[in-house]
Amino acid sequence: MASRVSVMGSVLINDNDMDRRRIELVSSIAEEINKRRTFAIISHPDAGKTTLTEKFLLYGGAINLAGSVKGKATARHAVSDWMEIEKERGISVTSSVLQFNYDGYCINILDTPGHQDFSEDTYRTLMAADSAVMVIDASKGVEAQTRKLFKVCGMRGIPIFTFINKMDRDANDTFELLDEIEKELGIATCPVNWPIGSGKRFKGVYNRHGNHVLTFSDTQKGTREGETTVIPMDNETLLLEKIGDEALSILRDEIELLDGASAEFDIEQVRKGKLTPVFFGSALTNFGVEVFLQNFLKMATTPLPRISQGETIDPVENDFSAFVFKIQANMNKAHRDRVAFMRICSGKFDAGVEVRHVQGGKVMRLSQPQQIMADERKILSEAYAGDIIGVFDPGIFSIGDTVCAPKNDICYEGIPTFAPEHFARVRQMDTMKRKQFIKGVNQIAQEGAIQIFQEFHTGMEEIIVGVVGVLQFDVLKYRLENEYNVEIKLEPLPYEYIRWIENKDEVDLNKLSGTSDMKKIQDLKGNPLLLFINQWSIGMTVDRNKGLVLSEFGRN
Numbered sequence: 001m002a003s004r005v006s007v008m009g010s011v012l013i014n015d016n017d018m019d020r021r022r023i024e025l026v027s028s029i030a031e032e033i034n035k036r037r038t039f040a041i042i043s044h045p046d047a048g049k050t051t052l053t054e055k056f057l058l059y060g061g062a063i064n065l066a067g068s069v070k071g072k073a074t075a076r077h078a079v080s081d082w083m084e085i086e087k088e089r090g091i092s093v094t095s096s097v098l099q100f101n102y103d104g105y106c107i108n109i110l111d112t113p114g115h116q117d118f119s120e121d122t123y124r125t126l127m128a129a130d131s132a133v134m135v136i137d138a139s140k141g142v143e144a145q146t147r148k149l150f151k152v153c154g155m156r157g158i159p160i161f162t163f164i165n166k167m168d169r170d171a172n173d174t175f176e177l178l179d180e181i182e183k184e185l186g187i188a189t190c191p192v193n194w195p196i197g198s199g200k201r202f203k204g205v206y207n208r209h210g211n212h213v214l215t216f217s218d219t220q221k222g223t224r225e226g227e228t229t230v231i232p233m234d235n236e237t238l239l240l241e242k243i244g245d246e247a248l249s250i251l252r253d254e255i256e257l258l259d260g261a262s263a264e265f266d267i268e269q270v271r272k273g274k275l276t277p278v279f280f281g282s283a284l285t286n287f288g289v290e291v292f293l294q295n296f297l298k299m300a301t302t303p304l305p306r307i308s309q310g311e312t313i314d315p316v317e318n319d320f321s322a323f324v325f326k327i328q329a330n331m332n333k334a335h336r337d338r339v340a341f342m343r344i345c346s347g348k349f350d351a352g353v354e355v356r357h358v359q360g361g362k363v364m365r366l367s368q369p370q371q372i373m374a375d376e377r378k379i380l381s382e383a384y385a386g387d388i389i390g391v392f393d394p395g396i397f398s399i400g401d402t403v404c405a406p407k408n409d410i411c412y413e414g415i416p417t418f419a420p421e422h423f424a425r426v427r428q429m430d431t432m433k434r435k436q437f438i439k440g441v442n443q444i445a446q447e448g449a450i451q452i453f454q455e456f457h458t459g460m461e462e463i464i465v466g467v468v469g470v471l472q473f474d475v476l477k478y479r480l481e482n483e484y485n486v487e488i489k490l491e492p493l494p495y496e497y498i499r500w501i502e503n504k505d506e507v508d509l510n511k512l513s514g515t516s517d518m519k520k521i522q523d524l525k526g527n528p529l530l531l532f533i534n535q536w537s538i539g540m541t542v543d544r545n546k547g548l549v550l551s552e553f554g555r556n
Ligand code: G4P
Pocket: 043, 044, 045, 046, 047, 048, 049, 050, 051, 052, 071, 072, 073, 114, 165, 166, 167, 168, 169, 281, 282, 283, 284, 285
C-alpha cells in the first residue's frame, strides 16, 4: 500500500503507522475481552454461595480474609445493603458485581440475592451472565430456588458448572445426587472429580482426569490452602495409609461404576448447557475450591455473542454496545439517585465518549460510569465486553434498553418478563393522592421491582401487583410511603401462577374456557394474561382450549 502522510495533532504519522496502531489497539481490546469470564452463582439459600464466593475472592487476592463479603449474623452484612428493609431483616435484597483477577483471567461474578425472598432482579441478572456456577448442598440435593434459577439459565442455554458443597458433612449418595440433577433439571452430568466418603469419613476426592486422589484435611476456616496431598492411584501404600482399606475399596468400585455410567466429557455439550461438569468439595474448609476455579475458568466461555435484530454481534469485532439489565433506585438515599446497570456486550467502553441510547433515540455521554462492588463504587475510565458498569440514570433508561456507538444500529432483544408468583390487590388509602400513587407504582414497575396489572377490560382503578418474591410487597409499600408519601394496603390474592398468551391474536378471550379459579387480567399495554391457583388448572385450560399457547415468560 502506498504510504500517505496524515496529520494527527502536531505529529506526522503515515498510513503504515496508523494501520499498525489500529491493529495494536484492536488486539489489545481483543486480549482484554478474551480474559473476561462473567458468571453468576445460582443456589438455594444456605447452600454456600457466599462462602464459595468469598473463597474465590481470596484466591484472586481481592480480599484478605474470607468472611468480608457478607454474612447474616455479623456486622459484615451491611456491605451491600442499601435500604432500611435490608438492614432490619439482615438480608441482602440487591445484587452487586464482584470483579477480580486470577491467573491471567479477569473475573466478573454477578452476585445474586441469596435470600428466599429473591426478586425478578435475580432472574434478570442471569441475562447478563455468560455461564453459571450451580452450588448444591450435598445433603439437600436440588432445592426449589436452584430449580427456578436453573430454568432461566436453561432457557438461554448457557454453560452450567456444578459444585456440590459441604462434603465435610454427611452427604446424600453421590450417584443419587447426580441422578437427581439429571432428572430434575434435565441436564446430563459429568463428574470431574469424585468424593471419597462424606462427613466425618470424608477423605478427599478422586480426580478422574489425573487419575489421582486429593486428600482432605480439615483446615482452619478462611485459610488460603488446606493441606492436600496428591496421591496417584497406583501408589497403593500411600493410599492405604491416607484413606484406608475400606474407603479405597469403595472408591475403586465406584470408579468402575462411574466410568460405565456417566456421560463422556464433551466441551461442546458443556458450552451448549446440555452437560454440566460436576465438582465436589467443601467451601467452608476450602477443599476443592481452587481446583474448581481453575477448571471452571478453562472451560467457561469468553464473553458470548448476543443477538441484535437477528444479527450476531461479536464481542471482539464490534464497537461498544451494552444493554440495561437492572435499574436500582435510591442506592444513595440522600440523592434519590437511580443507577442503571449495563452489561457490555461488545467492544471497549471509554468514559466520556458519546454513545447512542437506542430506545431514547439520543446521543449522549454516560454519566458517572462506575463499577459497583458491594458498597464500594469506583469511577471507571474504561471497561470491556463482559464487564458490568453502573451509570447514573436520570430516569431515561428502561430494563432491556441498548446503548451503542453512535454510528451503529444495534438493538438487543429485550429481557423477558419473569412470572411473578405472588399477587395482591393494591388499595390506596388516601384517594386524593391518586397522581402520586400512579406515578410511584409506575416508576417502581419501570425499575422492574414489581409488575402491575389491571382487571381484564376495566380501567386503571384497581391495580393488581405481581412479584417474584414476597419481600417486594414490603419494598413497594415502604417506597410508596417514603418516596411518594402514599399509603397503601395490600390484599393478597390466592394465585401463584401467571401465564402469557403467546398467540393472543388467534384466541378469542371472551370464549376462553378456563377452570373456575382462573382469572383473566391484562398488563398496562392491554396484553391478556391468565392467573391460576395451581398447575393442574393450567393443564386443564390448555386441554380445554385447542390451540391455546401459554408461556411462563413475557416479552417486553
Ligand atoms: P448462601 O450464601 O448460599 O446462603 O450460603 P452461605 O455461604 O451463607 O452458607 C450457609 C451456611 O453454610 C453458613 O453457616 C456457612 O458457614 C455454611 N457452609 C458453607 N459452606 C460449607 C461447607 O462446605 N461445609 C460446611 N460444613 N458448612 C458450610 P451459618 O452457620 O449459617 O453462617 P455463618 O455464621 O457461618 O456465616
